[in-house]
Amino acid sequence: MSDHGKLRSYSTSSSVQATLGQWRNLIRLHRQGLTSRVAAVVAELRGIEADVQDHAGAKVEDCRVLDIGPGQHLMQMSYFAARGNHVIGVDRDVIVQGFDPAGYWHMARSNGLGRVAKTAGRKSLGIDRSYRRELERLLGLREPIPRLTVHQRNAWDTRLQAGSFDFVYSLRAFMHIHEPAAAIEEAARVLAPGGVAFIDLMPYTGPNGSLDIRMLGGRHDELAPWAHLRPQHRHLVRESAHLNRLSASEWQTLLTRGMPGCTIRPTKPSVDRLQPLAEELHGQGELLDFSVDDLVTTNLHVFWRKPIARACTALMRSTLAVLISVANACDSLAEWVNFSLSPLALG
Numbered sequence: 088m089s090d091h092g093k094l095r096s097y098s099t100s101s102s103v104q105a106t107l108g109q110w111r112n113l114i115r116l117h118r119q120g121l122t123s124r125v126a127a128v129v130a131e132l133r134g135i136e137a138d139v140q141d142h143a144g145a146k147v148e149d150c151r152v153l154d155i156g157p158g159q160h161l162m163q164m165s166y167f168a169a170r171g172n173h174v175i176g177v178d179r180d181v182i183v184q185g186f187d188p189a190g191y192w193h194m195a196r197s198n199g200l201g202r203v204a205k206t207a208g209r210k211s212l213g214i215d216r217s218y219r220r221e222l223e224r225l226l227g228l229r230e231p232i233p234r235l236t237v238h239q240r241n242a243w244d245t246r247l248q249a250g251s252f253d254f255v256y257s258l259r260a261f262m263h264i265h266e267p268a269a270a271i272e273e274a275a276r277v278l279a280p281g282g283v284a285f286i287d288l289m290p291y292t293g294p295n296g297s298l299d300i301r302m303l304g305g306r307h308d309e310l311a312p313w314a315h316l317r318p319q320h321r322h323l324v325r326e327s328a329h330l331n332r333l334s335a336s337e338w339q340t341l342l343t344r345g346m347p348g349c350t351i352r353p354t355k356p357s358v359d360r361l362q363p364l365a366e367e368l369h370g371q372g373e374l375l376d377f378s379v380d381d382l383v384t385t386n387l388h389v390f391w392r393k394p395i396a397r398a399c400t401a402l403m404r405s406t407l408a409v410l411i412s413v414a415n416a417c418d419s420l421a422e423w424v425n426f427s428l429s430p431l432a433l434g
């Protein structure tokens with residue numbers, strides 16, 4: 088874990104070949120069904136809303152909402168803003184919206200020219216605009232989604248007021264954060280008592296934990312399974328971003344410490360294919376540092392409702408202490424009265 092305090096772009100691919108590869112991928116993905124991609128984002132967010140409602144018994148409407156690591160598209164923030172919430176984001180990268188030369192200048196200085204090239208290219212191809220329009224169409228909005236507020240800050244140092252959000256969420260960002268334990272504590276700190284946090288992250292030990300674009304794109308035949316965890320294959324892996332490389336079990340430890348009582352749901356979409364593979368590799372003496380469960384877990388979904396309690400419990404405890412002292416005092420008084428009036432005392 089290095090360069091903690093700095094706000095550097097999380098993207099690592101600097102070679103021309105890797106950048107061109109990412110571009111080709113981007114344009115292909117864009118052409119292949121924008122509608123279905125936006126629909127998938129909306130379906131994911133509706134699922135999260137339903138889960139939050141189960142946890143908190145309340146809808147994410149008219150709430151103060153924080154997105155940790157919203158990324159360049161701001162799709163999720165736009166969705167929650169369109170649903171009548173007051174949404175802000177914190178991202179380590181500069182997020183430019185609309186025509187903003189000063190923003191690009193700031194981006195070049197903070198996150199490098201590679202980031203500027205990617206963002207400007209995407210915007211000049213109209214990719215971001217078409218995503219936003221499709222979202223507006225799908226949600227039936229009459230007005231365009233307004234500009235959103237995104238602070239360029241680290242997740243572990245948001246400088247936001249304690250207890251100032253009803254819903255804090257983060258999608259696929261925590262595995263990039265250099266100080267994960269501090270970021271979990273920070274998310275818990277800014278959440279209001281009774282508020283809900285939701286985190287979706289990809290542990291490093293999962294099949295796609297390296298975030299190699301080939302694996303993310305389902306091209307499993309191009310790399311050995313868990314190549315990033317196996318010394319003889321590791322050199323072939325191209326991690327597409329900075330990763331903190333925490334295993335699923337390490338995440339569980341950190342999360343339960345920072346958000347006591349949270350619910351952690353591992354998702355294992357390819358368990359039928361991966362479990363026999365992991366067991367076979369274990370049998371051959373490989374990957375023994377990782378449990379089969381960790382190896383087949385692709386994502387962790389974390390829900391936490393911040394207890395309303397702490398301040399209340401302290402107050403209740405002191406009230407109870409006062410009541411007990413009063414009761415004890417009454418008891419002593421009664422005993423004294425009894426004794427004073429007893430035949431023994433009266434002689």
Ligand SMILES: C[S@@+](CC[C@H](N)C(=O)[O-])C[C@H]1O[C@@H](n2cnc3c(N)ncnc32)[C@H](O)[C@@H]1O
Nearest residue numbers: 097156157158178179180241242258259260263
């Ligand atoms: C893979 S993108 C996810 C974007 C979006 N949440 C999504 O699911 O589409 C990860 C985001 O996390 C941000 N990020 C990485 N490290 C961060 C940090 N320390 N603090 C805040 N954001 C960070 C990156 O800049 C990037 O925008």
